[in-house]
């Protein structure tokens with residue numbers, strides 16, 4: 001330090017010595033960084049939304065191997081113009097409120113964060129064509145509860161079948177639901193039948209999941225009329241042709257009414273990372289009844305002396321609710337999704 005300025009001593013006679021920024025070991029403070037949100041990720045390049053425009057960015061060195069995912073709020077430096085060929089740098093990921101995770105498959109313990117900072121998981125299922133797949137819905141619910149996200153069951157194609165049968169499976173869990181129909185008398189683009197869904201999405205970040213053919217794209221296009229164009233812009237910016245169908249992307253709802261994250265490539269959730277203790281936390285009334293469970297009790301059907309059985313026997317809880325909770329618990333290790 002002492003000889004660092006020796007060659008420039010004359011400068012220090014002329015003006016007070018300025019505190020220099022830490023140079024090497026200390027982390028730079030990036031006082032000039034701005035906040036943006038990650039819209040999509042494509043081969044190490046990130047599309048961010050900043051002041052209404054899309055900006056391309058890459059991770060900066062201080063982030064190391066820390067992942068950046070769709071939904072992240074990030075701090076960014078560099079070229080925020082969004083002009084062709086511009087590239088900003090992500091210097092920090094703002095702590096996440098939620099993380100939706102999946103294990104690659106149930107036997108593979110490597111878990112990955114799919115999206116972050118989402119409040120709600122919208123499980124999109126058709127009432128017919130294709131037939132609902134309750135096991136798949138159960139697994140999505142497990143992922144939501146584990147992530148601390150509120151679930152919403154969105155039943156599409158209400159013009160084709162009645163929701164009652166499916167609803168009876170989820171009523172005791174208290175899963176909120178909406179129905180939509182975007183064909184028949186009401187075509188996509190008309191407002192009427194989406195009012196309830198829009199109300200449920202308002203002010204939140206919601207992730208939409210659903211298997212092929214349930215009408216998820218139709219729904220997204222009805223909610224965000226220029227969704228195709230917006231996704232098109234993402235493509236134009238990356239210059240990599242058609243938007244890869246395997247990546248999630250975030251869209252802002254019209255009038256700043258919230259955010260949706262579509263997940264075209266995600267049809268399944270490996271749930272190997274989900275612990276029974278985390279799942280039951282989503283049902284505080286049931287959790288209360290497990291306080292005297294034997295150590296290590298999973299609260300499943302075959303557990304001896306589980307507090308849930310005692311509560312049912314004593315008439316203290318709804319047996320359907322316990323049964324449904326246990327169905328979810330079992331769905332963790334199902335192999336048919």
Ligand SMILES: Nc1nc2c(ncn2[C@@H]2O[C@H](COP(=O)(O)OP(=O)(O)OP(=O)(O)O)[C@@H](O)[C@H]2O)c(=O)[nH]1
Pocket residue numbers: 156157158159160180181182183184210211212213214215216217218219264
């Ligand atoms: N009858 C009826 N058909 C619908 C409704 N919504 C969507 N469809 C039709 O269902 C088919 C599948 O819709 P998509 O929106 O492409 O389904 P998706 O879930 O995005 O499927 P992928 O593109 O495979 O991921 C299309 O032929 C739609 O026109 C509806 O409410 N009622």
Ligand SMILES: [Zn+2]
Pocket residue numbers: 290293294297298299300303305306307308
């Ligand atoms: Zn138990």
